[in-house]
Amino acid sequence: MMNPDDITLRQVQHTVDLWIKKYGVRYFSELTNMACLTEEVGELARVIARQYGDQSFKAGEKANLGEEMADILFVLVCLANQTGTDLTEAFHRTMEKKTNRDSLRHIANPKLKA
Numbered sequence: 001m002m003n004p005d006d007i008t009l010r011q012v013q014h015t016v017d018l019w020i021k022k023y024g025v026r027y028f029s030e031l032t033n034m035a036c037l038t039e040e041v042g043e044l045a046r047v048i049a050r051q052y053g054d055q056s057f058k059a060g061e062k063a064n065l066g067e068e069m070a071d072i073l074f075v076l077v078c079l080a081n082q083t084g085t086d087l088t089e090a091f092h093r094t095m096e097k098k099t100n101r102d103s104l105r106h107i108a109n110p111k112l113k114a
Helices: 009-024 030-051 065-083 087-102
Strands: none
Touching (some): 009 065, 009 087, 030 065
């Protein structure tokens, strides 16, 4: 039996669409959402640089990786919804492409050997 907390990509897309229609008035333009996505990726990069890199957190900053990743997912889902992209189908195609292209590439890469 599936955990009720588990959610599919299609359910995520539907949930975001309902939220936009109820609270967001409408989707931002694709260009605005692309800029928002870039901004959110930058925020994740800042946290990664401080948590795993050489920078330190400023006073009041926190390691909120999950929150930043979820922000990225939200904006990405907005872009998918407004462009008619089914992320489930796209993900399956990407996994098939990567498997066909890279099934031996990484295994044979001496740089990845422990």
